[in-house]
Amino acid sequence: MEKHSKKLIDELCNYLGQDLDHPMCKELMHHVNECPECQFYLDTVKMTVSIFRDTHKSEPMPEHVKDNLLKTLNLKK
Amino acid sequence: MDNSQVNKLVSEAKKGDQVAFTQLVEFFSERVYNLGLRILKNPDDAADVLQETFLAVYEKIDSFDGRSNFFTWLYRIATNFAFMKLRKDKRTVYTDQDMESQFDNPDQVQIHEWQDIPLQDMLNDEFRKRLDDAVDQLPEIYRSVFILRDLENMSIKETSKILDITESNVKIRLKRARLYLREQLAQYMSEFVKEN
Numbered sequence: 001m002e003k004h005s006k007k008l009i010d011e012l013c014n015y016l017g018q019d020l021d022h023p024m025c026k027e028l029m030h031h032v033n034e035c036p037e038c039q040f041y042l043d044t045v046k047m048t049v050s051i052f053r054d055t056h057k058s059e060p061m062p063e064h065v066k067d068n069l070l071k072t073l074n075l076k077k
Numbered sequence: 078m079d080n081s082q083v084n085k086l087v088s089e090a091k092k093g094d095q096v097a098f099t100q101l102v103e104f105f106s107e108r109v110y111n112l113g114l115r116i117l118k119n120p121d122d123a124a125d126v127l128q129e130t131f132l133a134v135y136e137k138i139d140s141f142d143g144r145s146n147f148f149t150w151l152y153r154i155a156t157n158f159a160f161m162k163l164r165k166d167k168r169t170v171y172t173d174q175d176m177e178s179q180f181d182n183p184d185q186v187q188i189h190e191w192q193d194i195p196l197q198d199m200l201n202d203e204f205r206k207r208l209d210d211a212v213d214q215l216p217e218i219y220r221s222v223f224i225l226r227d228l229e230n231m232s233i234k235e236t237s238k239i240l241d242i243t244e245s246n247v248k249i250r251l252k253r254a255r256l257y258l259r260e261q262l263a264q265y266m267s268e269f270v271k272e273n
Contacts, residue, residue: 044259044263045256045259048255048258048259048262049227049255051262052208052212052223052227052228052258053228055200055204055205055208056115056208056228058108058111059111059114060107061107061111061127065120065124065127066103066106068124069106069124069127073102073131073135075095075098075102076099
């Protein structure tokens with residue numbers, strides 16, 4: 001991304017800390033859509049989040065864990 | 078269960094209604110367990126965090142004033158217990174300063190066209206371990222934001238309330254975590270392309 005100004009990169013990085021589908025800055029997004037390099041940068045961040053989500057999905061809680069919890073709290077099912 | 082139903086159960090539980098408290102436990106325990114699992118990566122530790130969290134909630138529910146959402150309050154307690162356990166086990170050794178150096182030159186790794194890499198071929202145990210290791214390397218302040226926002230799917234506002242930090246701080250930390258993880262992933266993908 002050497003050819004881009006520091007300001008633009010800072011703005012893009014700010015965007016990367018937002019919700020990734022949030023249209024924070026129309027001008028920036030317009031640029032990103034026109035610039036393959038920025039588009040790739042953004043896409044790979046989105047993909048990173050997606051891969052981590054896919055590999056860290058919720059697991060069913062074992063029944064004995066809930067039973068132990070209720071027992072500890074002296075609660076009935 | 079919507080917010081008003083939760084609030085009603087909380088109100089009844091505060092009066093000592095054990096059935097209402099049991100319903101809260103039944104409704105929220107799996108999410109708290111998974112939060113513990115994502116932070117600690119160990120089912121036994123996640124079960125411990127679950128127990129500690131609900132014991133604390135049981136003892137403190139009288140002091141819950143309803144200014145925040147019950148779920149936010151519950152998650153704050155669970156997150157604190159999980160990270161306390163992590164610190165106690167000395168599994169977090171990376172500091173914010175360590176992280177700074179990672180961002181001096183964020184594009185060190187050559188990034189291949191990710192679309193061309195067959196991700197299904199990569200989704201094996203080794204890949205998952207590399208991803209876990211990458212998250213482990215995040216300092217706590219980044220890891221907590223990444224787990225809550227990106228893995229638990231909390232909003233930026235909810236994340237800020239749970240961690241008691243500003244929304245701006247959530248965004249800054251999230252950006253750093255995401256970029257760091259992207260670099261780690263890019264490194265692994267680069268190795269994968271060379272080997273295949």
